[in-house]
Amino acid sequence: MIGYTCKYTPIELLAGFGGETFLLNDEADNFDYAQRVSHINLCSHAKALLEYVNAHGLKEIVLVNCCDSTRRVYDVLAEQGMDFIYMMDLPHENNECSRQYLKAELLKLAKAYGRYTGRKFDYELFAASFDQMQRASKPMQDFIAIAGGRISDGVFDKIAEQTGMLTVNMTCNANRCLDKPQNLQSADFDEVMEWYAAELLSQIPCMRMSDVARRRELTENPYLKGIIYNTVKFCDYYGFEYENLRKEVSVPITKIETDFTMQSYGQLSTRIGGFLESMGMSSSAAGGSVAKGESKVENTKNKKGKYFAGIDSGSTTTNVAVIDRHGKIVDSVTVRTGAKAQRGAEKAFEALKIPRSEISSIVATGYGRNNIAFADDSVTEITCHAKGAYYINDEIRTIIDIGGQDSKVISIDEKGNVKNFVMNDKCAAGTGRFLENMARVLEMSIDELSTIGLSWHEDLTISSMCTVFAESEVVSLIADNKSVPDIVHGLNKSVAAKTSNLVSRVGLASRVMMTGGGARNKGVAGCIEDLIGEKLIIPDNPDLCGAIGAALFAAGR
Ligand code: SF4
DSSP: EEEETTTTTHHHHHHHHOOEEOOOOOSSOOOOOHHHSOOSSOOOOHHHHHHHHHHTTOOOEEOOOSHHHHHHHHHHHHHHOOSSEEEEEOOOOHHHHHHHHHHHHHHHHHHHHHHHHHHHHOOHHHHHHHHHHHOOOHHHOOHHHHHHSSSHHHHHHHHHHHOOOOEESSSTOOOOOOOOOOTTTTOOHHHHHHHHHHHHHOOOOTSEOOOOOOOHHHOOOOEEEEEEEEEEOOOTTTHHHHHHHHHHSSSSEEEEEEEESTTTTHHHHHHHHHHHHHSSSSSOTTTOOSOTSSSSSSOOTTTTTEEEEEEEEEEEEEEEEEETTSSSSEEEEEEOSSSSSSHHHHHHHOOOOSGGGEEEEOOOOOOGGGGGGTOOOOOOOOHHHHHHHHHTTTTTEEEEOSSSSSSEEEEEOTHHHHHHEEEEEEEEEEEHHHHHHHHHHHHTOHHHHHHHHHGSSSOOOOOOOSSSHHHHHHHHHHHHTHHHHHHHHHHHHHHHHHHHHHHHOOOOOEEEESGGGGGGHHHHHHHHHHHHHHHHHHOOSSHHHHHHHHHHHHHHO
């Protein structure tokens, strides 16, 4: 079997020599091997490719010189030795000169593969292979498109499952579309390869091509209801198109970044869930994941109960808010989540004053939202924070939430509906985890950290946005006998800078509310106000915002 990676790969030509091909598009469990044999900053697809070849002992591969990463993969595999490895040079244009150039490349590949197989080219096999090849389709029913850079099969399937509707893969290597050759009998091989080169280059161009105007065809479909635009970590080709597309298309669009592992799906599902909810759809077509009845807290679903509860299951704390039928908050609690979201939620319910039996409906949100068996439903924290903030103050149009392991900025309209959101869930910088780490380094409590920076004198700057490097910067400032209030102020400024970047990406609209554990940090809040030029509204209990939103959804059920 010959592995290939790109829609411009002449797989029908290989089929003409009896070759069987398959698209290499699997995730990797990790990149340990790839990072041993190549550079750590190789794009995640290239690393997954090396992992696959190594794990499956693949012996034959045809690559297209798409980018530096693909060329590095070729170098590594060629050095290791494979039965058949070939890199085809692909022009960036679709004009007469480039068609002739590609034809020459096809002739070279045909010679190399013919020599390797010892077989002659079979026109019938070549023609027949066009029927077997998957062709990009034009959906004639409502659908969501996954566009942009290549997405791994497993992540695509997960997203399609989460949308619960027709989801079409329109990423770079999925929208392959070639017409069948006609009158092959009368054509010689040279003419066939000339036609074939033109056919390959006449596909809807990918972002590597210099003329990408026809890419508009991908999103010009009346049945298109939304776009999830995929970018691949460390891949530059697809970063730019999103910004243009966002301004052009009339359907909702959101951007995700994937890295050819499944590990990142947990965070991804929140983004996609928030996007689906902003389109008025459920965030999880599959609903809760833990089997019902596993919990010690019985889900009595008694319509008689006069209260509704929301659980915000975060990585650090679990917050529960209980409201009555008039929407009044009648009880709330915050506990450490601990190792299991389920146990965290149980502890929270045990700590509530209002007995479980009087609660008729429960909605969960936060990272653990799909892992709480006694919840009746789950909604992403994007939509719950929007609902909770709007409930607390309906003048709010922007919400800044700094949680335990992510920070997010959400913009809402005059009715409290989510208009747009951005998240920083890729790294701990700028999150509660970052502040906890720095409190540990400075040997103080998180409460002390939240105010000590207010008495700063020397305006120090912590340049690194990465928690690890910021820690070494703090250690060297301590070694330089810099005062602790000045160091903490420097840290507050770096968190504020990260947060205000998110605000500028979503667009600042007044009034602005800050929620989450990070809102308790007066130093950080002050620095954010300085950067965005807006006085922040901070609710009495900023941790509770998501849980209040979830309780309101429970009441609406
Ligand atoms: S970006 Fe273009 S050339 Fe590169 S793999 Fe995708 S389709 Fe092929």
